[in-house]
Amino acid sequence: xxxxxxxxxxxxxxxxxxxxxxxxxxxxxxxxxxxxxxxxxxxxxxxxxxxxxxxxxxxxxxxxxxxxxxxxxxxxxxxxxxxxxxxxxxxxxxxxxxxxxxxxxxxxxxxxxxxxxxxxxxxxxxxxxxxxxxxxxxxxxxxxxxxxxxxxxxxxxxxxxxxxxxxxxxxxxxxxxxxxxxxxxx
Amino acid sequence: xxxxxxxxxxxxxxxxxxxxxxxxxxxxxxxxxxxxxxxxxxxxxxxxxxxxxxxxxxxxxxxxxxxxxxxxxxxxxxxxxxxxxxxxxxxxxxxxxxxxxxxxxxxxxxxxxxxxxxxxxxxxxxxxxxxxxxxxxxxxxxxxxxxxxxxxxxxxxxxxxxxxxxxxxxxxxxxxxxxxxxxxxxxxxxxxxxxxxxxxxxxxxxxxxxxxxxxxxxxxxxxxxxxxxxxxxxxxxxx
Numbered sequence: 225x226x227x228x229x230x231x232x233x234x235x236x237x238x239x240x241x242x243x244x245x246x247x248x249x250x251x252x253x254x255x256x257x258x259x260x261x262x263x264x265x266x267x268x269x270x271x272x273x274x275x276x277x278x279x280x281x282x283x284x285x286x287x288x289x290x291x292x293x294x295x296x297x298x299x300x301x302x303x304x305x306x307x308x309x310x311x312x313x314x315x316x317x318x319x320x321x322x323x324x325x326x327x328x329x330x331x332x333x334x335x336x337x338x339x340x341x342x343x344x345x346x347x348x349x350x351x352x353x354x355x356x357x358x359x360x361x362x363x364x365x366x367x368x369x370x371x372x373x374x375x376x377x378x379x380x381x382x383x384x385x386x387x388x389x390x391x392x393x394x395x396x397x398x399x400x401x402x403x404x405x406x407x408x409x410x
Numbered sequence: 411x412x413x414x415x416x417x418x419x420x421x422x423x424x425x426x427x428x429x430x431x432x433x434x435x436x437x438x439x440x441x442x443x444x445x446x447x448x449x450x451x452x453x454x455x456x457x458x459x460x461x462x463x464x465x466x467x468x469x470x471x472x473x474x475x476x477x478x479x480x481x482x483x484x485x486x487x488x489x490x491x492x493x494x495x496x497x498x499x500x501x502x503x504x505x506x507x508x509x510x511x512x513x514x515x516x517x518x519x520x521x522x523x524x525x526x527x528x529x530x531x532x533x534x535x536x537x538x539x540x541x542x543x544x545x546x547x548x549x550x551x552x553x554x555x556x557x558x559x560x561x562x563x564x565x566x567x568x569x570x571x572x573x574x575x576x577x578x579x580x581x582x583x584x585x586x587x588x589x590x591x592x593x594x595x596x597x598x599x600x601x602x603x604x605x606x607x608x609x610x611x612x613x614x615x616x617x618x619x620x621x622x623x624x625x626x627x628x629x630x631x632x633x634x635x636x637x638x639x640x641x642x643x644x645x646x647x648x649x
Binding site for chain 2 (some may be wrong): 240241242244245248249252253255256257258261262270273274277278279282285345350364367368395397398402405
């Protein structure tokens, strides 16, 4: 998979701070959108994306120039985001009273296009939340973050065949959930 | 993308500029003792250090990267002078560090409190050394006034910007350093009023109003307690 921004890695090697500011600008849309589909909640998605960027920066502090130059930024950042998300979910499960993961809303009506743009898509969020975690992660990485199957497999820490099957089963289940009459209008 | 589900999965392209939240900025501004370097996040000032000689502030930036672990780029906008009212962002601090800095920020201008006082205020009376360590690394000196924290005997002690700077800051705030030094020399850590039976730290606002005829010096909190004095409720001297 090709990086959209080939100059960014070189800029990171020259000046980690200034280079990273460019990385944030270039990839914030990708991380925010991916985080929105992972969490189903816009404020949580913003926190998650910001935390993922900071975690990525802290990792880069300890990388030498050679390791930075070899980075495939897109896949790496999405992997950092996924791991941060999984940590957050794990912590929230362990301490539900302190920081419960927000339950996705089940909207009774179809949202208008303006609402979809600003508040997300509650039916889709609910359907994604109903997927087994590994299928949701696989679908989001493949079709929201737009990683190719090898990159999805690497991020999930599974083989390519397994990743492919998680994606296709996840998509199939998502279609069923979204088609069921109690969840979405025709 | 012809599959409507895949189109629906594509998130709407609206969102805040995360760079504001993630990338901090720094610049030079005015402090009470001359120019300082100030770093800010979207929430407030995160780091203050005196301007040093290295051309591009490499030392400041390296320390920031190590301690805060956040990207830092030069600020284009002018930053107001730093002072007691500057809003700070202490999210990078531990809860203990935050407590110590909060307690220190409560010391009135022109007054001093010993490290042990801060330790008592944060509910860790034995953690005097730990308090000293936190204040020696104060991320926001001049805003959180660690220059108002002294040794147990009232002598000024060390300061990040040098002992002379500590004395100058206190003098500029109206502290009577000669009077305080005289108490230190005499081994006096508390002064009481024999009309009220209340003991204060020497720099306390109320201690300054005790007339010579009624001032009773104490060399320790125990001595004041044994003499039947109670501690002032304003300066809370630990009696």
